[in-house]
Amino acid sequence: MGGGGGDGRSKELERLWAERDELDARIRLLESELETSSAAPASPAGEDAAAAGVGDGGCVGGGGACQARPGLAHADSLPADMIYRYSRHLLLPDFGVEGQRKLSRSSILVVGAGGLGSPVALYLAACGVGVLGIVDGDDVELNNLHRQIIHQEAYIGRSKVKSAADTCRAINSSIKVVEHHHTLKPNNALEVVRKYDIVVDATDNLPTRYMISDCCVLLNKPLISGAALGLEGQLTVYHHNGSPCYRCLFPNPPPVAACQRCSDSGVLGVVPGVIGCLQALEAIKVASDVGEPLSGRMLLFDALSARIRIVKIRGSSPACTICAENSVFTQEDFQKFDYETFTQSPMSDKTAPSLKLLPESARITCTEYKGLIDKGEPHVLLDVRPAHHFQIVSLSRSLNIPLSDLEEKLPMLETSMKETLDASAASDKQPSLYVVCRRGNDSQSAVQLLREKGFHSAKDIVGGLQSWAHDVDPDFPAY
Numbered sequence: 001m002g003g004g005g006g007d008g009r010s011k012e013l014e015r016l017w018a019e020r021d022e023l024d025a026r027i028r029l030l031e032s033e034l035e036t037s038s039a040a041p042a043s044p045a046g047e048d049a050a051a052a053g054v055g056d057g058g059c060v061g062g063g064g065a066c067q068a069r070p071g072l073a074h075a076d077s078l079p080a081d082m083i084y085r086y087s088r089h090l091l092l093p094d095f096g097v098e099g100q101r102k103l104s105r106s107s108i109l110v111v112g113a114g115g116l117g118s119p120v121a122l123y124l125a126a127c128g129v130g131v132l133g134i135v136d137g138d139d140v141e142l143n144n145l146h147r148q149i150i151h152q153e154a155y156i157g158r159s160k161v162k163s164a165a166d167t168c169r170a171i172n173s174s175i176k177v178v179e180h181h182h183t184l185k186p187n188n189a190l191e192v193v194r195k196y197d198i199v200v201d202a203t204d205n206l207p208t209r210y211m212i213s214d215c216c217v218l219l220n221k222p223l224i225s226g227a228a229l230g231l232e233g234q235l236t237v238y239h240h241n242g243s244p245c246y247r248c249l250f251p252n253p254p255p256v257a258a259c260q261r262c263s264d265s266g267v268l269g270v271v272p273g274v275i276g277c278l279q280a281l282e283a284i285k286v287a288s289d290v291g292e293p294l295s296g297r298m299l300l301f302d303a304l305s306a307r308i309r310i311v312k313i314r315g316s317s318p319a320c321t322i323c324a325e326n327s328v329f330t331q332e333d334f335q336k337f338d339y340e341t342f343t344q345s346p347m348s349d350k351t352a353p354s355l356k357l358l359p360e361s362a363r364i365t366c367t368e369y370k371g372l373i374d375k376g377e378p379h380v381l382l383d384v385r386p387a388h389h390f391q392i393v394s395l396s397r398s399l400n401i402p403l404s405d406l407e408e409k410l411p412m413l414e415t416s417m418k419e420t421l422d423a424s425a426a427s428d429k430q431p432s433l434y435v436v437c438r439r440g441n442d443s444q445s446a447v448q449l450l451r452e453k454g455f456h457s458a459k460d461i462v463g464g465l466q467s468w469a470h471d472v473d474p475d476f477p478a479y
Contacts, residue, residue, distance in 0.1 A: 081174070086128055099288040100128060106287035107131035109196040111184055111212055113164040114138075115262065115272030116226050116279060117202035118150035123280035125168035129287065131176045132168060133196055136160045137183030138348075143479070147262075147269035183347065184208065186335050189215045200283055201225040202276065204261055206253060207339035207347050213238055213246030217323045218331055222286050222293075226279040228272035230265055233301040235278050236294050236313065239323065240286060243295035248317040253343040263349045271303050357444040362451070363460045366467045369434060378424040379432040380416050382458075384446045389438060393477045395468070403442045410453060433458045440464040 077083075078097060082104070083090065089100050108129050110117050113136040124132050140148075140155045140163050148160075155163035165177045180192055193199055193215050201212045201223060209225070216223040222240035227233060239245045278299065285291045300309045322329050340346055364372075372379065381398040383390055390400040399416050401409050413433075420431040433455055437443040440463040450458040461468075469476040 082128070085172075085174070089127070095288065095290055099290050102288045103284060104128050104130045106198065107133065107196045108198045108200060108283055108287065109133040109135065109193060110200045110202055111135050111208075112202035112204070113148070113150065113160040114144065114202065114204065115147040115267065115269070116204075116228060116276040117164070117200075118148045119273050119276030120200050120202055120280045120283070121164050121168055122150055122171065123277060124283060125172045125175055125177070127280075127284060128172065129175060129284075131178060131196070133178040133180060133192070134161050134164050134168075135180035135182070135184050135192060136164070137181065147267060147272050149273065184212070185347075186211060186337055186339065190219065190331055190334065193221060194219050196221070198283055198286055199223050200279055202279065204229075205347055205349075206343040206345050209246055210253070210343060211337075211339045214322050214329070214334055214337070217245050218329070218334055224279050224282045224286070226272075226275045228275045229260060229262060229267055231268055231271060231303040233271050233275035233303075234298055235275055235282065235301075236298040237282055237286065240293060241295040242315055244314060244316045245320065245323040247322045248315075248320045249313060251317075251320070253345075256344050261349055268303060271301070274301060274303070355441045355444055358447055358460055362447055362458070363444075363462050364434065365462050366471045369461050370472050372432075377432065378420055378429075379434055380413070380420050382413065382433060382435045382446070384435060384437050384442050392479055393465070395436065395465070398436065403437070403446050406446055406449060407453070413450075413455070430457060434461055435459065436461045436468075437464045439466050 078086075078090075078100065082100070086100050089095050090097055092099075106129055108124055108131070110121050110124070110133065113121065113134050117134070117136070121132060121134055136159075138160050139157055140151045140160055142153075142156055144160075145151060145153065150167050151160065151163045152167075159181055161179045161181050165179045168175070168177050178195075182188065184192065189211060193212075199212065199216050199221050201209060203209065203212070204227070213223060213225070215221075216239050220239075223238040223245075224235075225238055225246065226235045237243055282293050285293045294310075296313060296315060298311050298313050300311060301307075302309075316323055318324050321327060381395060383394055383398040383400045384403040384406060385400070386402050386404075387400060394400070399413070401412060406413075417431060417433065424431060433450070435443040435446045435450070435458060437446070440460065443460045443464060447458045447460045463471075465476070466478065469478045
């Protein structure tokens with residue numbers, strides 16, 4: 001017969017194999033549900049796992065991919081599919097079958113699907129956690145992708161939680177992934193966190209760190225906390241085996257100026273990757289009761305020198321207002337607590353309020369400034385961003401003097417003003433002075449200083465280069 005007939009039989013065979021695989025999966029699912037319904041009453045810990053969707057055989061109810069058929073193996077052994085998938089885990093004497101079994105029965109919540117949360121979620125999914133919860137209220141942006149490796153370009157503009165969950169399911173279809181499409185806040189945190197055994201803080205802002213820690217203390221959950229900024233990172237395990245909570249170490253928030261974010265100070269993409277991997281490791285150790293978690297110790301990572309230090313931190317503080325025995329902080333108090341006011345910083349940099357240090361007469365909008373350029377008005381444009389920001393992008397003919405150096409470099413500004421005056425046709429009129437920065441905050445501080453020093457014509461450009469890109473020139477590079 002001709003080759004066409006052979007191709008037809010091959011396609012038919014492929015179709016039948018696919019149908020059989022689908023039937024096998026449905027059979028395994030039904031077997032799993034029957035075994036779960038007929039099982040003896042579980043222990044309290046088992047009840048928590050069952051409520052989160054983890055079956056008695058170490059598999060997630062509904063996944064079915066790792067459920068063994070009756071009679072093929074000893075009743076206490078792992079299902080055949082799990083043995084093959086996690087065989088490299090099982091070969092480890094210090095982890096083995098029992099470690100994998102405990103991990104597959106655990107439920108872990110990852111708060112944040114960004115630079116830290118990406119490797120955490122990826123590895124927890126791949127390693128076989130029973131239930132993986134992901135909570136995040138943001139969407140994927142292009143400037144996320146250099147560090148948030150769980151997302152792809154195709155997901156830009158779409159939910160981070162959806163993107164992360166889809167990737168985790170593609171890695172391991174046998175686990176249950178729960179999507180929480182919102183930002184964690186005091187009014188919803190207790191409801192979400194109480195469903196999980198372990199919490200991983202993969203966020204990047206101070207009020208959320210306090211909130212998550214307080215929530216974990218109230219619900220008695222261990223907290224795997226990591227941070228990454230610039231070229232450094234740190235990691236510890238709070239509220240576990242006698243270790244302190246976040247408030248034990250930091251009863252009062254640090255000054256706002258000391259709390260930087262990646263969007264302000266930058267971060268090398270691989271740094272949160274390193275810390276996130278270590279967070280996943282600590283979560284697995286806590287879930288499987290293997291090894292020594294970083295309880296009472298903090299790991300400090302310096303990417304430039306390739307140094308890792310482990311420092312001992314003090315235990316729980318008897319004076320802590322949250323975790324001490326005599327604490328009166330209740331769940332009701334938690335839900336009413338204003339963490340943004342407490343820390344004087346926002347939970348999201350997208351909601352960060354702009355400073356208003358100057359009267360309206362000392363400010364000018366980007367569109368108004370563009371009109372002055374078009375009219376050819378003589379002026380000096382002072383850019384007070386740091387020098388390495390100025391190298392990224394700048395407006396034409398701007399003078400860069402960083403805010404931190406401004407007072408000592410006023411003579412440079414005076415020289416520029418004089419040169420502009422000499423080059424002007426109307427040499428009897430003092431040129432105007434306009435000040436710009438990235439977002440319109442540092443420029444206001446600069447105008448205050450300049451006016452005190454005698455530069456009375458100095459005006460702030462509202463919203464800085466960010467507003468310029470938004471309101472005047474859409475092709476101007478934003479960062």
